Amino acid sequence: MNRNRLILIGLAVTAAIAVSGCDPQPESADTATSPSPAASSAAPTGGTASATTSTAANDAVTVKACADIRKDIKDNAAKITKAEKIGPPAGHFAVSAQWAAGSVAILAHSIGANEAVTAASEKIQDEMMALSDAYNKSADAKPSKKALDAAVKELDAACSAS
Template sequence: MNRTRLVLTGVAVAAAIAMAGCDPQPTSEGTATSPSPAASSAAPTGGAPTTATSATANDATTVKACADIKKDIKDNAAKITKAEKIGPPAGHFAVSAQWAAGSVAILAHSMGANQAVTAASEKVQNEMMGLSDAYNESADAKPSKKALEAAIKELDAACSAT
């Protein structure tokens, strides 16, 4: 059982590393080449870009993170449904692995988001890993997804506030 968990964790970490390199986050270069009016007015006095410029970049990153995470959740649900059709005993390993992979995708896409979205996405990620563990422990596992659904609602609320 520990060997399976180690393998699944290794696959999840490899997926996170691969996904992190695929979709780079916006950098401050974009604001340097096309400054906002607030940044332009601050530049002649020798000051740094204003907090509004940083907040705008952060909001854009957060909005993108929310969209990506919501897509990850939908994609993962479809893959879970497909894996569940395999049936025990092999199917429960596939379901466990998919929950772990889905949680890593969410973790990767939450990087750079604001604090509220990051905290909510971590809850979703933790619930997904909990489901992965439950399926890994028993071929007959039918764990409740209520905690995951509550975490997703919290994420939706955090994303709506941006």
């Protein structure tokens, strides 16, 4: 059991490293939305321009995070379906590993998003890890995905509000 957990954690860390290396979103979002020197000199000195720019940058990061997380959820569902076709007893390890890898991708893409989206994505990540653990415990596991579905709806609401 502990050996399996270590393997899953290793796979999850590897997936996180791979995902984080592919998309340097916080750096590019900050540089792309920072005002140019000409725009800075034309802005009024009341301090509202920098607050507006900061809010716009945060909103852009949140919108991108929402799109990336939704894509991660869809991609993970397809990979889970493929892994489930392997069947027990070996297939449950593939399903468990995919739930863990999917949760890491969700977590990686939520970095920099607003608080509501980050909280909702953490709930999704927690539910994915719970499903990973359930599949890891039993080759015949058929855990309920109701809590995950509720967390996804919460993410949708948080993304709609931003």
